[in-house]
Amino acid sequence: MKLSAFGEKFSARCGAVELMDDLGNALLENPDAILMGGGNPGKIPQMEEIFQQRLQSIIDSGDERHQLLGKYQSPQGEKNFRQQVAEFLKHKFGWALTEHNISISNGSQSAFFILYNLFAGKMKDGSHRTIHLPLSPEYLGYADIGLSDNFFSATKPIIEDLEQDLFKYRVNFNNLSLDNNIAALCVSRPTNPTGNVLTDGEMEHLDEIAQRQEIPLIVDGAYGLPFPNIIFNDAKPHWNQNTILVLSLSKLGLPGVRTGIIVASEEIIQAYNNSNTVINLACGSLGPAIMQPLFKNQLISKLSSQYITPFYRQRAEQTVSWLRQALKGLNFRIHKPEGAIFLWLWFEGLPISSATLYQRLKKRGVIIVPGHNFFVGIEEQWQHKHECIRVSYAGDEKSVKIGVNIIAEEIKQAYA
Numbered sequence: 001m002k003l004s005a006f007g008e009k010f011s012a013r014c015g016a017v018e019l020m021d022d023l024g025n026a027l028l029e030n031p032d033a034i035l036m037g038g039g040n041p042g043k044i045p046q047m048e049e050i051f052q053q054r055l056q057s058i059i060d061s062g063d064e065r066h067q068l069l070g071k072y073q074s075p076q077g078e079k080n081f082r083q084q085v086a087e088f089l090k091h092k093f094g095w096a097l098t099e100h101n102i103s104i105s106n107g108s109q110s111a112f113f114i115l116y117n118l119f120a121g122k123m124k125d126g127s128h129r130t131i132h133l134p135l136s137p138e139y140l141g142y143a144d145i146g147l148s149d150n151f152f153s154a155t156k157p158i159i160e161d162l163e164q165d166l167f168k169y170r171v172n173f174n175n176l177s178l179d180n181n182i183a184a185l186c187v188s189r190p191t192n193p194t195g196n197v198l199t200d201g202e203m204e205h206l207d208e209i210a211q212r213q214e215i216p217l218i219v220d221g222a223y224g225l226p227f228p229n230i231i232f233n234d235a236k237p238h239w240n241q242n243t244i245l246v247l248s249l250s251k252l253g254l255p256g257v258r259t260g261i262i263v264a265s266e267e268i269i270q271a272y273n274n275s276n277t278v279i280n281l282a283c284g285s286l287g288p289a290i291m292q293p294l295f296k297n298q299l300i301s302k303l304s305s306q307y308i309t310p311f312y313r314q315r316a317e318q319t320v321s322w323l324r325q326a327l328k329g330l331n332f333r334i335h336k337p338e339g340a341i342f343l344w345l346w347f348e349g350l351p352i353s354s355a356t357l358y359q360r361l362k363k364r365g366v367i368i369v370p371g372h373n374f375f376v377g378i379e380e381q382w383q384h385k386h387e388c389i390r391v392s393y394a395g396d397e398k399s400v401k402i403g404v405n406i407i408a409e410e411i412k413q414a415y416a
């Protein structure tokens, strides 16, 4: 098979593909494996009930059913839905938005593919631009998204010691020196993998830098504000004409409907829509159909803070407490859990790499993700990259507890 450069790059077994395959195979080899690796949201009965009722009412209504299954939506998404999202955000945060600032994508992952490649890579004048990640580690799903190589650059964080065994990554603004080869800044907030929530001050500072440099600030709000609101402090949401905010329905409990929402200036939305027409023709309509009534009266915000935020906050606290018991006396640190659905654990001086730890845990039937995968754009040798793991606490409590104890046993063994 003779492949194009595109074909070679995208059919290759890149890091993310290998990892996803490995996670999938682990499950095939051991169907009882405890899955603390992937990004699946937790099962929240109250949310499931609401989605069930919405589906039922769509099925029962012939009109809605035809609208959902029998028609192509426009490439930017159905107009009513975009109007409702714009109204919802305008009312909640005072952002000056209309439906022309909103576009719908088939999952936020595919939105990132288009957006990143709109800005970074080979420029018309032959120069090359990168997407810059100001706070590494970042979401592993970005890693292989670029149409060209060396697509990302990143800044190593400041590691701040906090009380007890906690630490927090902070943006190292002293080292964040941008040149004209940076196409955009991107942060996930809350951050996958660490559960960090960039402070309001950090966001303002990044916004200032982006505006000065005349590049967009892309904010990945897959876990964030205003929904699903898996944030445990009172971070302020951020958007302005220079910001591209990407939201997703996945972590509300709907990863299967593949719906992302892009909020940006009209110029960027237009560029995005044109590209999306070529690539996808139209967007799936199930996510918008389920969600439409929930945007009325700010219902989705109320549901998020009533059911989703407390669910994950309780899970995070519980899992931290189990970890503290199980790892007592060992050298471990936990990134302060401020949001998202993961804990980021740091075993400084661990005699084995996190990749070896991953293999050993897999043999014991526990799946986590080794940390080095998340340092996208950081090429240099740095021991820290191999001392961390990401652990999801979204699964059922009993399994998470067993998983924590097995992780602790393997850590004990490794230090011994």
Ligand SMILES: Cc1ncc(COP(=O)(O)O)c(C=O)c1O
Pocket: 039, 106, 107, 108, 109, 110, 139, 141, 188, 191, 192, 220, 222, 223, 247, 248, 249, 250, 255, 258, 259, 260
């Ligand atoms: C930080 C972050 N961004 C984006 C995505 C992509 O989500 P989706 O394509 O389901 O909207 C994920 C998925 O786990 C994620 O963790």
